[in-house]
Each structure stands twice: as C-alpha cells, then as structure tokens.
Amino acid sequence: MQPDPKTPEHPRTPEHPRIQRPVPPVPVRPAPAVRLDRVSKRYPAGGGAYAVREVELDIAKGEFFSLLGPSGCGKTTLLRMIGGFTDPTDGGVLLDGQDVTGLPPHQRNVNTVFQSYALFEHLSLADNVAFGLRRKGVARAEIRARVRGMLDLVQLGHLADRRPATLSGGQKQRVALARALVNRPQVLLLDEPLAALDLKLRRQMQVELKQIQREVGITFVFVTHDQDEALTMSDRLAVMNEGRVEQCGTPEDVYERPTTTFTASFMGTSNLVPGTYRSGRVTLDEGPELLVGQRPSVPDGSRVNLAVRPEKIWLSDLEPGMARVTGTVRETVYSGPTTTYLIELAPGVTVSVLEQNTVRSRREDRWSGGERVEIGWKPEHCLVLD
Known part of the structure; x- marks a missing residue:
C-alpha cells in the first residue's frame, strides 16, 4: 500500500519530532465590580410584598451605571443592598467576585453619597474630607496629600479652610463627593445626589460628575428618577418598575429601542397608538393600516401599541414610503428651541409632534388649533410593543 503523497509520513526520530500545535489560551473574563445574583427584598421578610424581585445585574469595573425608575420602583432598596445597609431576603451580592451578602457596610469597600450632604458643620472642608482617613489611621502626610488632591479634583482646593455653612449647594455636594472618593472605594454609590439642586446647577454637576x-x-452606581440625567451620565442603565428590571442597556439602546411599553413611555415622551398587528403591518383603531420596519415577536392578530417618538414624526415635506395618518391639531406649545403640536388622530388618541425652531422658522408658518394635517414617519422609526 503506497502512502498518500498529500500527507507524507515523517519518521518519529529525535531529528523529526512530532510538531505540537500551541493551544490558544482560554480568555479569562474579569469579575464584575458588582454582581446581583437574583436578589429579592420583601417587607416584612416573612412573606410580605416585594420591594425588589429577582434582580440579576452585572456592573463592570469603571462603569457609570444608573438605576432609573419612578418612586417606589425599588432602585434605592437595590442600592442599599449593594452598600450593606439592607440585607436581601433572597439572592446574593458580590463585589469583585467576593460574596459580601450579610457583611455590614464598614466591611465592604464601598462608599455612599446621599442626597443630604451630611457634612460636619464645625469642621473645615479639609477636615470633612480627611475624616474617614483619620478613622482608618492613615499617616498624616498621606492624609494631607490625598485631601489636597481630592479637593483640587472637585475644584475646591482654594476653599480648604472654609466651613460648610459658607458654601453653595453645588459646592457642598462636591465636598461630599470628595469625602467619599478620598477613601478610594471599589464602588461609589450615589443616591439621587443632585435632586436638591436647581435645574441649571444640576445640569452643570451632571457634566462635572x-x-x-x-x-x-x-465604578459609580447612580440612583435617579430623572430620565435626562440617566441618559446624560450613564455608560449603561437599568430601567426599574415594581421591583424588577424592565430593560438594561446603553442610553441609546434603551431610548431608541425600548422593549416594553413601560420603558417606551417612561424614557422621555413616546406616542403609544393602539392597533392590531398582522404580517408586518399595524392597523390602527379607527385608522389606516401602516407598514412597520420591525418584525415583532407577536403572532398575527395581536393587540399592540405602535410606539413612535415625537421628534421622529414629520409635519411637512413627507417622503415617499412613509407611514401616513391624518389628524387635527388640538394644541400648539411654543418652548423656545422647539414647538410641540398635540394632534388628535381619533377620539381619545392624541400624539405629540416635536419640531425644531430653526432660523428659517416663522411664527406664521406654525399650525393652528383645529387645522387638519397629515403627519408621517419612516417605518424603521416606529416600534411594535406587546
């Protein structure tokens, strides 16, 4: 039997050893900074109502992660379980791969910044920031260096000797932040720290934070009920509702591609128009049949909400291929940079349309109440929600 010329044999001799192909190493994924392993919290613990129910989340190291939702949705309870101020009824909390469930706050490498600044009014700013380091027994020279660097970071180094009573709200919040960061925590928890500030200062602090x-x-874990705040600051965010996570993702994913009716309505403004889905189209109640650009995971004949953002709707210069519907202008709201039109499509069904006021916009070009208008949007800009 002749050997196959395509696969020549080599004698297994010291001069011709068998070639061993290197085995590629298996990549090791680092443990997340925070892992919530199906955590739940019930009040009372013996079987009461759920404040948080079976939440699973991984928060990466160095990530700015926000917990967003209305009052009573469980976001602050979740934060308190990460910090050790509240024990979960079920499930576990892991920090950097270590199970810390049941450990008190001082045994976790986390710090918390609350809405109330909780500064010591009788101490200078430098002494407020140094307080935790002194309790840990850090050397004086290191305390001075770390406090000076942290106050410079929050742009308050020139006020190190001042007392908190002489500061503005935004400055006090910076001191509270510096006091938490100077301890070099693994994770910083922030419970609506900007809620007490006025709108202009809050927006400034969002950028600075x-x-x-x-x-x-x-790693920052930030609790807020303000959608704009979460969209502005977060690398990722989790939208919570009634103790559960409705959706988790980047700000763009959650805003542009909501997966539930709650997320679509909570994240900014979204028009939800009821209808029936069948074969790539939605027939509106008392309205036309419209093409949609999404293939939803619902069977034909399902009752759905057609969701489209106000800024995605066109009021003029409609293009071919757009979904089109006619309605009556019921209200015009001028807001400086934008004008919002409330348009009634059918009794009880009103949509909001947002138009930018550009340099070419004129007051006489705005639509008036009672006028019949045709609006439209591109099929890919609407979502079908069960």
Missing part, C-alpha cells in the same frame, strides 16, 4: 468619574476610574 461624569468627568470626575472618568478621571478616578471608580
């Missing part, structure tokens, strides 16, 4: 987080590289 994100910049500080990027500079220090610490």
Whole structure:
C-alpha cells in the first residue's frame, strides 16, 4: 500500500519530532465590580410584598451605571443592598467576585453619597474630607496629600479652610463627593445626589460628575428618577418598575429601542397608538393600516401599541414610503428651541409632534388649533410593543 503523497509520513526520530500545535489560551473574563445574583427584598421578610424581585445585574469595573425608575420602583432598596445597609431576603451580592451578602457596610469597600450632604458643620472642608482617613489611621502626610488632591479634583482646593455653612449647594455636594472618593472605594454609590439642586446647577454637576468619574476610574452606581440625567451620565442603565428590571442597556439602546411599553413611555415622551398587528403591518383603531420596519415577536392578530417618538414624526415635506395618518391639531406649545403640536388622530388618541425652531422658522408658518394635517414617519422609526 503506497502512502498518500498529500500527507507524507515523517519518521518519529529525535531529528523529526512530532510538531505540537500551541493551544490558544482560554480568555479569562474579569469579575464584575458588582454582581446581583437574583436578589429579592420583601417587607416584612416573612412573606410580605416585594420591594425588589429577582434582580440579576452585572456592573463592570469603571462603569457609570444608573438605576432609573419612578418612586417606589425599588432602585434605592437595590442600592442599599449593594452598600450593606439592607440585607436581601433572597439572592446574593458580590463585589469583585467576593460574596459580601450579610457583611455590614464598614466591611465592604464601598462608599455612599446621599442626597443630604451630611457634612460636619464645625469642621473645615479639609477636615470633612480627611475624616474617614483619620478613622482608618492613615499617616498624616498621606492624609494631607490625598485631601489636597481630592479637593483640587472637585475644584475646591482654594476653599480648604472654609466651613460648610459658607458654601453653595453645588459646592457642598462636591465636598461630599470628595469625602467619599478620598477613601478610594471599589464602588461609589450615589443616591439621587443632585435632586436638591436647581435645574441649571444640576445640569452643570451632571457634566462635572461624569468627568470626575472618568478621571478616578471608580465604578459609580447612580440612583435617579430623572430620565435626562440617566441618559446624560450613564455608560449603561437599568430601567426599574415594581421591583424588577424592565430593560438594561446603553442610553441609546434603551431610548431608541425600548422593549416594553413601560420603558417606551417612561424614557422621555413616546406616542403609544393602539392597533392590531398582522404580517408586518399595524392597523390602527379607527385608522389606516401602516407598514412597520420591525418584525415583532407577536403572532398575527395581536393587540399592540405602535410606539413612535415625537421628534421622529414629520409635519411637512413627507417622503415617499412613509407611514401616513391624518389628524387635527388640538394644541400648539411654543418652548423656545422647539414647538410641540398635540394632534388628535381619533377620539381619545392624541400624539405629540416635536419640531425644531430653526432660523428659517416663522411664527406664521406654525399650525393652528383645529387645522387638519397629515403627519408621517419612516417605518424603521416606529416600534411594535406587546
């Protein structure tokens, strides 16, 4: 039997050893900074109502992660379980791969910034920031260096000797942040820390807080009920409702591609128009049949909500291929940069349409109440929600 010329044999001799192909190493994924393993919290613990129910989340190291939802949705309870202020009824909390469930707050490498600043009014800013380091027995020279660096980071180094009573709300919040960060926690928990500030200062602090987080590289877990705040600051966010996570993803994913009716309506403004789905089209109640660009996981004949954002709807210069529907202008709301039109499509069904006021916009070009208009949107800009 002749050997196959395509696969020549080599004698197994010291001069011709068998070639061993290197085995590629299996990539090792680092443990997340925070892992919530099906955590639940019930009040009372013996079988009462759920405040948090079977939440599973991984928060990566160095991530700015937000817990977003209305009052009573469980977001603060979830934060308190991460910090050790509340024990879960079921499930576990892991920090950097270590199970810390049941450990008190001082045994976890986390710090918390609350809505109330809780500063010591009789101490200077420098002494407020140094308080935790002194309790840990850190050397004086290191305390001075770390406090000076942290106050400079929050742009308050020149006020180190001042007392908290002389500061503005935004400055006090910076001191509270510096006091938490100076301990170099593994995770920083923030429970609606900007809620007490006025709108202009809150927006300024949102930008500054994100910049500080990027500079220090610490994982931030941020609780808020403000959708704009979460969209502005987060790398990822979890939308919570009635103790559960409705949707988790990047701000763009959650806003542009909501997976539930609750997320679509809670994240900004979304028009929800009822209808019936069949074969790639939705027939509106008392309205036309419209093509949709999404293939939803619902059977034909299902009752659905057609969701489309106000800024995705066109009021003029409609293009071929758009979904089109006619309605009556019921209200015009001028808001400076934008004008919002409330348009009734059918009794009880009103949609909001947002138009930018550009340099070419004129007051006389705005639609008036009672006018019949045709609106439209591109099929790919609407979602079908069960």
